[in-house]
Each structure stands twice: as structure tokens, then as C-alpha cells.
Amino acid sequence: MQRVDGYYLYQVGHQIHPLSELRHQDTRTGKATNLEEARFPLYIAESALDTLLARSVFRLKTSVQSGNFLLAAIRGLKVKLEAAPDTQAIIDWWDMYSVTSALTCGFRRSRPGITG
DSSP states (O other), rough: OOOTTTTHHHHHHHHGGGGGGGGGGGTBOOOOHHHHHHHHHHHHHHHHHHHHHHHHOOOSSSHHHHHHHHHHHHHHHHHHHHHHSSSSSSSSSHHHHHHHHHHTOOOOBBBBBBBB
């Protein structure tokens, strides 16, 4: 039997949680997020989630599909961020919707580049 550090899952959640605070427009809960402000939360969340899904001692069964949807949404936004000439531009609403709905396990609609 292999010992597993349960705190690791809390660390992953802590690294993914800042994605829920990104905004595509100003609201009462926060101001709109530009691409530059989203850069580090995206990189950190992608790394944490990729490690959990692909290189962890945890072998997830029921949540691996949702995790892969979130990882695809993060990577899609990251590609746009890296290709954007203006990093001060606000995050597109569709990209933000893809990330937030995948965070809540509600991403079920197909989109080019995302298979499930």
C-alpha cells in the first residue's frame, strides 16, 4: 500500500481557484480581467491540473473527463493569450465561459478542438 498525501488535492484546488475570479466584464464582484492579468493564473492552473490528470499517484475515474474539459479550455485561452498582439485586451466572453463552465463541470457543448 502506498501512502498518499491528501493535502495535495487541496493544493491543486488552491492553484485552480483563481480562474473563478477572472472576468470578461466589470461586475459587482470584480473588474474585467485583461489577458496579461490572466497569464499567471492560467499557467499555474494548467500545470497543476496536467500534473494531477497525467502524472499523479491519484488515478481519477469519475472526474477525469471534467478535468480534461477544463484543461482544454485553459489551453485554448492560453493559445489566444500567447498569440494576442494586445495583452491589455479584455478576455473574450466565450473563452471565459468555457473556463468557468468547465470549472463547474457544466461544459458539455462541443467546440472545435475539444473532444470528449
